[in-house]
Amino acid sequence: MIEVTEFVYYADLAGIAVFAATGVLAAQGRQIDMFGVIVLAIVTALGGGTLRDLCLNAHPLIWIADPVLLWTAVIAALFTFAVCRYRPYPRRALLTLDAAGLALFAVAGAEKALSLGFTPTIAVVMAVVTGCAGGMIRDLMTVRIPGILRHDEFYATCALVGAIFYVSLHGVIESGLLALITLAIIFTVRMLAIVLELRLPVFVLAGMDHPPRLPRLLRRLLKKSKHPED
Structure with a gap:
């Protein structure tokens, strides 16, 4: 059975690699050179964990204590940069990688906060x-x-839902199994939100004519109901 500290470490490691790749992909079309791409990838990969550790007063910062994490971001960035230089990637690739990174980092953030003795509420915030x-x-x-x-x-709603699930069952279900279930929940909810265009309501001032846009699935159903097939 994997130890809590090991889980946080490997989840951070995987999340760093994935988010570094999204940093590279996000640089496309922005006229950023190779050095800038690597900087963007590192900031993307380590930004969330750095802010988390600062909020939790966890020192030294995880990537300073273990430079392997920093090198993981650099290597992932270089690999993605090299591949995307010669092969185009679909937009869905960025969204899928981003969803995976969100799930990994959210679970790692919640677990680290709990392992340091913080309350479940703080653990949920740190996950987000x-x-x-x-x-x-x-x-x-x-x-x-x-x-x-x-x-x-x-x-963020996906991370919030997954984190609440995780802290609610923490100590009830074996930690490794709970982590896998939570990862699957966050990733699945995020991908469903993309496919079905699930959104939270938009704040609109009273009297302004900005009707909310229905999700794609509901628009299709309404269209079919207005124009039924013969």
């Missing part, structure tokens, strides 16, 4: 911070509105 902060920094550095702030498909 760990999963979303790196992506926010990536979007800001590439002059995009962070996905967590846009009227986009569920993102």
